[in-house]
Amino acid sequence: MARLPYIEAIIKETMRRHPVAVMLAPHLAMEHCNVGGYDICKGTRVFINTWSMGRDPSVWDSPEDFRPERFLGKANIDVKGQNFELLPFGSGRRMCPGYSLGLKMIQSSLANMLHGFNWKLPENMKPQDLSMDEVYGLATIRKFPLVAITEPRLPLHLY
Ligand code: HEM
Numbered sequence: 001m002a003r004l005p006y007i008e009a010i011i012k013e014t015m016r017r018h019p020v021a022v023m024l025a026p027h028l029a030m031e032h033c034n035v036g037g038y039d040i041c042k043g044t045r046v047f048i049n050t051w052s053m054g055r056d057p058s059v060w061d062s063p064e065d066f067r068p069e070r071f072l073g074k075a076n077i078d079v080k081g082q083n084f085e086l087l088p089f090g091s092g093r094r095m096c097p098g099y100s101l102g103l104k105m106i107q108s109s110l111a112n113m114l115h116g117f118n119w120k121l122p123e124n125m126k127p128q129d130l131s132m133d134e135v136y137g138l139a140t141i142r143k144f145p146l147v148a149i150t151e152p153r154l155p156l157h158l159y
Pocket residue numbers: 020021024025026088089090091093094095096097098099101102103106
């Protein structure tokens with residue numbers, strides 16, 4: 001995967017715009033603390049809204065644009081809980097313990113799907129017609145299923 005930086009950038013950009021968990025699991029402040037100038041009292045239940053963070057114009061340039069290139073050459077912005085502007089797996093002791101497996105599965109599936117097939121939208125449909133609306137829930141899913149046409153791009157004996 002280290003040699004497929006654009007695939008990695010697509011996944012980061014997707015997780016910024018469409019995080020699987022819009023709201024991270026509730027966390028409880030064990031002690032009084034101050035985060036970014038905000039006092040958080042002991043016992044406060046804290047909700048992290050990754051959806052809003054990914055669309056914050058004070059953090060992201062043109063946040064509504066889907067632009068994987070924003071992550072190229074910026075290896076310092078990662079999804080592993082150290083860059084607080086992008087927390088699709090949470091952060092700290094309660095962050096997702098399956099993040100490495102999850103990332104590898106998404107990266108290899110996407111790379112294989114793009115390597116093995118040409119993808120296009122159904123006839124007459126333009127990319128801008130594609131609804132990217134979501135349904136809020138424990139995990140965020142598309143409001144309207146994606147319909148795409150695939151055709152093999154490799155010799156048939158390889159499938
Ligand atoms: C792309 C795939 C995945 C995403 C986006 C994801 C996302 C998350 C998020 C956002 C949390 C909450 C973190 C927090 O509140 O700080 C979480 C927790 C958790 N995830 Fe994942 N996850 C993924 C895959 C997996 C996989 C593959 C496993 C197991 C094999 C897994 C197991 C868990 C467990 C056990 C927790 C609870 C951790 C705790 O509360 O201490 N996840 N995940």
